[in-house]
Amino acid sequence: MRAGICDMVAVARIIHATLVVPELDKNSFWQDTSFWSLQHHNSVFHCSIFSDVFDEDYFISSLASDVKIVRKLPKDMSGVTKAVKHFRSWSGMDYYKEEISSLWEDYKVIRAAKSDSRLANNNLPPDIQKLRCRACYEALRFSPQIEAMGKLLVDRMRAYGPYIALHLRYEKDMLAFSGCTHGLSVAEADELKKIRDDTSYWKIKDIDSEEQRSKGYCPLTPTEVAMLLTALGYPSNTPIYIAAGEIYGGDAHMGELLTRYPLLMSKEKLASVEELERFLKHASQMAALDYIVSVASAVFIPTYSGNMARAVEGHRRYLGHQKTVTPDRKLLVRLFDKVERGKLREGRPLATRVIELHKKRQGSPRKRKGPISGTKGMDRFRSEESFYVNPLPDCLCQRQSSLSTGTSSAIR
Known part of the structure; x- marks a missing residue:
């Protein structure tokens, strides 16, 4: 939108x-x-x-x-x-x-x-x-009631300390669309396939889940996220805001993440039913609340590169390249699979590799990526990084008092 x-x-x-x-x-x-x-x-x-x-x-x-x-x-x-x-x-x-x-x-x-x-x-x-x-970033702000509720959620999260906003795309619609079933039961996988088959405008029906995952096309599972956060060095008392809809399978799939990081919060936990009542039946308003809390977080971590994740990343870049960790899903799942097979241990061995892998994936200033080499026609334009993922340097202007040093600031 x-x-x-x-x-x-x-x-x-x-x-x-x-x-x-x-x-x-x-x-x-x-x-x-x-x-x-x-x-x-x-x-x-x-x-x-x-x-x-x-x-x-x-x-x-x-x-x-x-x-x-x-x-x-x-x-x-x-x-x-x-x-x-x-x-x-x-x-x-x-x-x-x-x-x-x-x-x-x-x-x-x-x-x-x-x-x-x-x-x-x-x-x-x-x-x-x-x-x-x-x-x-200036004219398009949310309605007053959404802004007010969003600020309330941010204040309540900050009361726990600097927090991570985790865009956990482990929701039924996303898993059905992507065909990702790693870690799910046969019954759950069948349910997701039926949803995909019954959704006419989703053109691809037969998807190899493990192939999707190996290519990095699947959202990280809650268990994989728990391993990632631990490897990145976040302590167990780190407050985490879950920016998402209903997690597929609920507590059955959230157990490992909740065990390692008990301060898992969401808008439903931070606010009363009465406070959220006016937003509950409006998906885009609920998403807007998650957007506000995510932009304001100390760290933002998306588990899948969807529209909201890209929009939040771009907004955080505009506000001064606030820390956004974009997981390298393709390489991470290889490491996690090695751990599962006993070929790599959690702790220092895994942490060393994960930290090295994400040194340059934390929202630091960089030029917007151009088209992928060798692509032509519409594929060339499609392969470019979106303006709204990385709106700089187009959104920068030089301060008059700093022309000699080249100091820049975001447009206000």
């Missing part, structure tokens, strides 16, 4: 359009995402109740000098013929200035059917890149 919204802000600027606040799509997997419309400058972009998740007034006012944003399509345009367009993925300035802008000759409203990855990560003008930064 965040990335799509911010890209549409930039696209509206590029094609000189007025942006219509998006409606959140009730039919999506989340049961609340977004679609867009654009109105030509005197034209528009479309989105359900944006204010359920984000602070709509602040979003509009913060970007007023960059893009005109309106809450609804004007009544006099409600009946006009709209151009419904699937914008080409990872497109640059020429595509929008030429192909998309040419639609204004025949239409006053363009509806963007999708907003994910519609804009290139690189090779865009500095002002467009900086606008994406302003939109994502």
Whole structure:
């Protein structure tokens, strides 16, 4: 959602359009995402109740000098013929200035059917890149009730001391989608396969779980996470916030992690049922609470490189490269398998390898990764690191008083 919204802000600027606040799509997997419309400058972009998740007034006012944003399509345009367009993925300035802008000759409203990855990560003008930064990290804040609840959760976590936010993607939907069943019973594996087979828009049905795992495509299990944290040197009294939905199998799969790290907390443990009641039936609002607590943590550790993990990593980079440990799942599972087979011992032997493996995977400043060598066409753009995973140096500007030293700071 965040990335799509911010890209549409930039696209509206590029094609000189007025942006219509998006409606959140009730039919999506989340049961609340977004679609867009654009109105030509005197034209528009479309989105359900944006204010359920984000602070709509602040979003509009913060970007007023960059893009005109309106809450609804004007009544006099409600009946006009709209151009419904699937914008080409990872497109640059020429595509929008030429192909998309040419639609204004025949239409006053363009509806963007999708907003994910519609804009290139690189090779865009500095002002467009900086606008994406302003939109994502300054203008796009959560609704007041979400922000207030998020702050309360952060304060309660910090009362235990500096904490780790663990994005534990060991949830039924993720395991079913990825086909990862390592450590599960036959009955559990069968249940996940049935979910995958019954979900029409998941195209791949037959998945070799062990092959997936060996390639690093599976989220780490709670037991593997326990081994990772121990090897990285985190003591047993480390407070850990579980940023996730319901963990598949519950306590049956959380036992080892809970034994080693008893201070496992979640929004459900930190807040009362009454405090969470207004958010419980809204998946994106619950995810927003996890997002806030994750961004504010001393350390963030995602067990899978999904959309939320990437968004949080990028936000933490923007705030000063706060520590984010991104596990090397492909190499970690090899080490864990050696431990299981008795060919490697936990303690110093495992810790030495794990620490060495993650020295350069902790969110330190680095250039955004370009395309993978040898890739061509759309695969080339797809292989680039997302702008929202590593928004720097595009989001940096030099301080006037520090030009001689080259000191930079994030755009405010």
